[in-house]
Amino acid sequence: MPPTAIQPAKKSALGVKVPHTTTERLLILLSRYREASIAVVAIVLVIYFQLGSDGGFLSPQFISVVLRDTGRLGLIAAAEVMLMITGEIDLSLSAIFSIAPYVMALLSVTWGVPLAVGAVIGVLIGILVGAINGIITVRFRVPSLITTVGTLFFLQGIVVSIYNSQPIVAPVEQPFNAIFGQSLYQPTDALLSWHGVTAFTPFLWAVLLVLVLALVLNRTTFGLHTIATGSNIIGAREIGVRTDRMKIYNFMIAGGFAAFAGIINTAQFTSADPQAGSPFLTLQAIAAAVIGGTSLLGGSGTVIGALIGAFVVASLNNGLVMIGAQATVSDIYLGAAIIAAMILSIQVDRLRTRRRV
Amino acid sequence: MNTQAIPPLAADAPVVLEMSNISKSFGAVTALVDVSIKLRQGEVLALVGDNGAGKSTLIKILSGFHQPDTGTIVSQGKEVRFASPRDARAQGIETVYQDLALIGDLSVFHNMFLGREYHKRVLGLNLLDNRKMREQAQVYLDTLGISIPSVNSTVDLLSGGQRQCIAVARSIYSSPKILVLDEPLAALGVRESAHVLGLIQNLRQQRQVSVILIVHNYNQIFEVCDRINFLHSGEIALDASTADTSEEELIRIVKSGLGRNAIDAAAAEVRSGPV
Structure with a gap:
């Protein structure tokens, strides 16, 4: 089979460039290790708040608050990243975040259904909503931005009307609450006591699930086809990737993740608030994804970056208050951070393709 | 390239593909009318025609991307129906599209194996065997004499020529029975x-793979093809072996947009004078 008459061309003849300048080296690093660059930002932020709060930021009690917020935001952000890679977006996740635990608590107080069973039902509802979002988007060619704004209002309307907007007090069941969500770390807790550890379980769940998602994205056919779908949908279809299915599956993952995030949130607060997930939560998750290095253009993204991005957002929200700023000031920083992250991400991409590094 | 070394196509080479009476419309636009083509084992067939003549539609039907309104496809002696590109690939029909169908954000080796990935089991999980794919891609590209900076680099960083070579290499890799190249x-x-x-x-030398080639440079057609089909306004206007026709005749026919018989008839009419 090898055509012996044809000699391999020399590499220099085919326009291969070796990077020279420091700027180019920096660009390579930034484009290859996006997670690393956002991790640096996170560390700088922690040091800043730690110094500004006289050591209060890294106390177990305070950090358990930051990590609680990081966990629920990170789960939604990571799921959103998968969708953003396929070139779609889901704005209904906050409504799923509300409805799944609400159903769980409602089943528990009405018929005494165990929380674990209710939680499974809640997650299944999330997956089902995701499937509906996906099917409407793919089959009826409605842009996902519109589809999910529709389901957002629809679901939010349902969950609010069930009990006249009233929160339900969710029962505490062990070991369910120890596994999925416990009250926050108390000053009286010892760090290695039972409650000292279980206060962090929601965050640990988020880390675990995000790592699983990272594995799926980077090491499986599913992940490869997800990237192919968002990078070049026609090309992917021509080569036989089932792009429609890939989108629907990722909508389902997003729905399931949002439902789970809502359930651990309710387990912690022992209360199912029909308005627990305001649309603002989804927007913060998208902010975390973008800050973490995922662009909205499709074809690339990092779920680990999204989790670190969620930590940055949660640190900003809580840390600024701690060092004495107005609660609302954090939004100013958040807004600026999103735009800066997006500009940086697009510029790095452009320079990378132009210079072929 | 030594064209002398290419043996002529055996007269008894079996027909591997027959597309009969294929018609296709997109809404009000008629792309193909009653088109039939035949391809024999090991044959290289050139498909020529102006822009919009229906060449790409015809091969997208063959590759399962579009479905014909009417007509049949017989591959290896049995009638087939392709609901998707996967079906066509399963029948040994590989296509390199004009847009190459490469994924810019994926590495060269992932592109090579997209849709037919190698897996390994790790702790019961079915994970991608990236090392195997990387090695196989490297070895294969080396055998074909295709040089790229690295099989790890993403495709969007390669030049147009390199991409084209990767796309062709990918299609040959699975040892297809029929290879379709749209303006390679x-x-x-x-x-x-x-x-x-x-x-x-x-490929032509070995006479194992049959090739359909869409190409605009007629010089190259006579270099590598056995037969020419000229598609005009959705219909086949000429079907001739490269040995029986010449570049001049082909250009004349393409320019007129008429088939060979029509031109001959017109020429005879001119010779005999007005009636």
Whole structure:
């Protein structure tokens, strides 16, 4: 089979460039290790708040608050990243975040259904909503931005009307609450006591699930086809990737993740608030994804970056208050951070393709 | 490239593909009317025609991307229906589209194996065997004499010629029975064109794979093809072996947009004078 008459061309003849300048080296690093660059930002932020709060930021009690917020935001952000890679977006996740635990608590107080069973039902509802979002988007060619704004209002309307907007007090069941969500770390807790550890379980769940998602994205056919779908949908279809299915599956993952995030949130607060997930939560998750290095253009993204991005957002929200700023000031920083992250991400991409590094 | 070394197609080479009476419309636009083509084992068939003549539609039907309104496809002696590109690939029909269907954000080796990935089991999980794919891609590209900076680099960082070579290499890799190349030389420089033509010539020499080639440069057609089908306004206007026709005749027919018989008839009419 090898055509012996044809000699391999020399590499220099085919326009291969070796990077020279420091700027180019920096660009390579930034484009290859996006997670690393956002991790640096996170560390700088922690040091800043730690110094500004006289050591209060890294106390177990305070950090358990930051990590609680990081966990629920990170789960939604990571799921959103998968969708953003396929070139779609889901704005209904906050409504799923509300409805799944609400159903769980409602089943528990009405018929005494165990929380674990209710939680499974809640997650299944999330997956089902995701499937509906996906099917409407793919089959009826409605842009996902519109589809999910529709389901957002629809679901939010349902969950609010069930009990006249009233929160339900969710029962505490062990070991369910120890596994999925416990009250926050108390000053009286010892760090290695039972409650000292279980206060962090929601965050640990988020880390675990995000790592699983990272594995799926980077090491499986599913992940490869997800990237192919968002990078070049026609090309992917021509080569036989089932792009429609890939989108629907990722909508389902997003729905399931949002439902789970809502359930651990309710387990912690022992209360199912029909308005627990305001649309603002989804927007913060998208902010975390973008800050973490995922662009909205499709074809690339990092779920680990999204989790670190969620930590940055949660640190900003809580840390600024701690060092004495107005609660609302954090939004100013958040807004600026999103735009800066997006500009940086697009510029790095452009320079990378132009210079072929 | 030594064209003398290419043996003529055996007279009894079996027909591997027969597309009969294919018609296709997109809404009000008629793309193909009653088109039939035949392809024999080891044959290299050139499909020529102006822009919009229906060439791409015809091969997208063959590759399962579009479904015909009417007509049949017989592959290896049995009638087939392709609901998707996967079905066509399963029948040994590989297509390199004009847009190459490469995924810019994925590495060269992931592109090579997209849709037929190698897996390994790790702790009961079915994970991608990236090392195997990387090695296989490297070995395979080396055998074809295709040089790229690295199989790890993402495709969006490669030149047009390199991409074209990767796309062709990917399609040959699965040892297809029928290979369809839609303008494989479109974006290539002289050196890279020669390379891709070399790959086709190589396949032709072995007479194992049948090739359908859409190409605009008629010079190249006579270099590597056995037969020519000229598609005009959705219909086949000429079906001739390259040995029986010449570049001049082909250009005349393409320019007039008429079939050979029509031109001959017109010429005879001119010779005999007005009636």
